[in-house]
Amino acid sequence: MPETSITKDAAALGSRKRGLARAMVAPAVAIILVGLAAATPKFTADPFLLSFVPTVLVTLLAAMHVWLLLRVDLLSFGSPPFMAIGGYTLALVATNYTSNAFVLVLACFAVPALMALPLAVVLLRLRGTYFALVTFVLAQVVMLIIIIAEGPLGGSSGISGIPPATVGGTEFGAGGALVRFSVAVAIVGLVVAAAVAITWRRHFAALEENEPLAASLGLNPWIYKTLAFVVGSGVAGLAGLILINQLGNAHPDSFLPLSSVNHLAAAVIGGASFLGPVIGALLLSWLVHTFASQAQLSQLFLGAALIIVTLFARGGITGVVGDLSRAGAKILGRTKTTRLDEGTNGPKGPRNAEKEDTVTTARERANDRTPLGSPRQVVETGDVVLAVDGLSKSFGGVKAVNDVSFELRRGDVLGVIGPNGAGKTTMINMIAGAMTPTAGTVALLGKDVTGWSSQRVSRQGLARSYQQTSVFRGATVSENLARAKSFSRRWATDDEIADLLRSTGLLARLEDRAGDLPYGLQKLLGLILPLAIRPDVLLLDEPAAGLELSERGRIDQLVDWTVERGTAVLLVEHDMDLVRRICPRLLVMDTGKTLDHGSPDSVLNNPEVITAYLGVVDDDDVPETANSSQQEEMNHG
Template sequence: MKRLFSGARPIWIFLVILFALPVLPHPLHVPEYWITLLNYIGLYSIVALGLVLLTGVGGMTSFGQAAFVGVGAYATAYLTTQFGVSPWIALVVGIVMTAFVALVIGAVTMRLSGHFLPLGTIAWGLSLYYLFGNLDALGKYDGINGIPALSVVGLSLASGRSIYYLIWVVVLVSVVSIQNLLNSRPGRAIRALRGAGVMAEAMGVHTAWMRVIIFVYAAILAAISGFLYAHLQGAVNPTPFGLNHGIEYLFMAVVGGVAHVWGAILGAAILTILQDYLQSLLPRLLGESGNFEIIVFGVLMVALLQYARQGVWPFVARWFPRGPRARAPEHAEALPRQTKPAPGEPLLVVDRARKEFGGLVAVNDVSFEVEAGQIIALIGPNGAGKSTTFNLVTGVLQATRGEIHFRGERIDALSSREIAKRGIGRTFQHVKLLPTMTVLENVAIGAHLRGSSGVWRSLARLNAQEEGRLLFEAAEQIRRVGLEQHMYDEAGSLPLGQQRILEIARALCCDPTLLLLDEPAAGLRYREKQQLGELLRRLKGEGMSILLVEHDMDFVMNLADRLVVMEFGTRIAHGLPEDVQNDPAVVEAYLGGVE
């Protein structure tokens, strides 16, 4: 307990100082200048927090957030000055309008990837900026003046000192909401978007929709910042909502630490104070006026990307306690489970599956079956087409022709997400984990389809009961595979053998009827292969059906009930292990022929 409060002390000291600043007595009285500066740091922080979620966590670079700040600012400016609407009603209208605009834009641009995505955000950012500057109703480039001050429970917030608390309460609420989200079922899915989208889809995550959702939430945060800005200033014009400011917001997130929630506030503070200082210093040094601070920012960005790509926050974080880590409860209500097939029931039927990549035939009319309660091994030399066949079954690739049925239903036209819903869990040839997340959190991604709480409930932490059930299930699967001593270790710290076991636990968390393992023994030492074999036999004894893709015949010979052997995309043998082992075609494939 003492250690807990000792670690938490710096953050509490920071919050106490932050909220005491406006009311400090003489001679500690804080000048209005610094209160104004802190207000702008708070406003910028709200936008940068959305970029941490969107860019740092979700992996989607956006240069257009300033335009959403403009939507929130112009919505309240227009409604309050033209129709006398209450600012709080205008805030709701602005949020709804922003959410709609972001939903429409996000549905298009979030499908882009690579350099096309940031280019797309520049395009719609410029479009909204020029819309603000060319509409007569919005005052064109002169903007809208006479925006009324906010009031809360009868207290006027007309001055910067009086609105200070509202701005920073919004900042802290935004921080808490994002932390709640990231430590939840949809939050784990969001963290998987950056570099692990294929894995997330295989676990049942609707990655395209998840990208749109976080895009909308980041836009809403920007609109709230715009609302506060409009009432702080009392006037709006298009200038603060252009591309330059969109770049500055992203720069703030990167400087502070684009993957760190508190880094957004740190980055906003560094750039706001530095910009204010340089704007007065550089003209005096150079003897002429101009935006010379942009040159300094460019040099700073190059240095940062060269020497501190994670931003400044990791250097500061050692003084603050680490954020909360998910922990499994000791007891929780069990999640519902799928009905299991009877032993011997046909589960998977691959009928003349074929996959062509242009003129290359990777899988050539391959057929085989998997029955309930069996371990079937799909083996062959490197390049035989095993993993391609595996990807046809799991929906990563679509078959050129042929049919694949699971429990009587045709699945070859379904996506990975839909196939996962039907009870097929899988691992990957090259381990796909989130290395900075704990073993428990990685495994809990597998239970994504077994929960229903969405982003909005998670933001307000209304998902506690379901979250406990999901984490309890993940802990049970970790114990099932023998990794309980590593439950709260970071997944990236485990050796390869245990990482592959972790992937199996994650697949088991899906409650699969059929478990597909893609070369689980690749790269493992002899003892690790023995432990893996023991685990698979135990899972079979518990009623699990397994399709195993492997090229190590020694590993599968005493493990599989039946073998299917492939070479150059074609099935060359199938049957019992002892029969396949002596098949001349198999000997030729593995040994290149025997004199």
């Protein structure tokens, strides 16, 4: 199908370009907006604007700190301390060494960024609420250090008489020069933030949306959170630079810990787009200015706005505008959408024809290969790629997995079955690095990977799927694939991706949001992502659960596809027809233990296995003991 492949390439390429273009628009507008301010002579002569513009810019860069960290799902109250570090860096460097503007900008970005790096090592071990609390505490610590350091930092009386920044003979201490300098610094901060947010937009968006999935595809969450924290701190440092350069003296009162609340409000109210902090900062500064003599009113509006945005408009102002424009586009483009829907449901739609085609093929192939009940033959000649030895996991008094061992060779398909609660998913989580085993080892390609994190295991060559659908719901199908590609070191060829998309019926829906797909297609997309990183070992956790019977044939195809390429597959599944079709070897788990291991025929006829599913034949089979409770406790440790 050369035609489809071309269509697909074009579509993917188009979406990539459009995605990038869309990501660039907001920062470009932001930077132009800020730049325009400096270019207007009248603007720079107005005494009000002379003080107002730097104030807005300080808020903007501080809000940018919060915004960057929100992009990786962290709430930071850390803008004041890093602004203070930037501001005091300016004070010390300008007073003692040089007032060269270039040196100052560099130093005021680099010093807070470098100080953030070791802090990131400590703080990013914490998540969510804890991180927020600790950044608040950090703001106090930095304040206290400044107050105590009377010698170098001037203590509570601060440092005054700081010379303004200069380039050549020009001083940026007052008037239009001050405004232009402030604008230039703000543009530097915005460009750095934009460069980071655009370059790693996929990584950030994935972390915000579905961190476990991103990590299982090879993304190291810690690196990108650190990146956001370090760059965000440098940007906050530039805010401190603008502020202190404008004031001419550095004082602890300029960096009150509670001012972070304003920066947070600007970022939250503005919203998730890059324009968000710009709009938020403008709105906040306007509020503060308008109610300069009635601080209580601006504070009241701000508080109410925070609550309203959080309850009713999670995307903030830019998010609401975006939703409205999308809704508008939908109404305008209704004719087109309708036609597409017809294509989906109509009997003659090309996509539907293709779908039917695939299903038939899958069934035919399934039938060809597997006369029901007898597994296909696979010659086990490959090397051992996964060796699990004595793996165990306890939760409180319950041993969820208890001393499980097995080996997987290249091209192997091992089915793992067992009643609900047997510990199958827990085992997958331990092998894939999502849980730490209580005991036992996991060796992947000869390397001991016990206790490794998800992304390390992934990079070593292991991929996994999830029982529930796990995709990046807010992104399109092609963007889902693009994200997986940018997180992983390995990637299938374009032809192989086209193959996978075609066989699952996702090819025609490349531009649909993953969250809008029907359940079955979401689940299949969740299977394609780990397949596409071409793992050596693939763990599938109930891939058929929730799929219509007619869709299940596609799992046969996908497993075949990856096995042909030398992957070893571990398949946890309840659909016994599927298991019989594709697994030459089965492992049965019950109450965390291995009950049996062997060919489907021998395993499924084992009375013990039948008992595990159906229960004992008679109570008489059970040893009736007076102290059976104790015995049971021993069983469970």
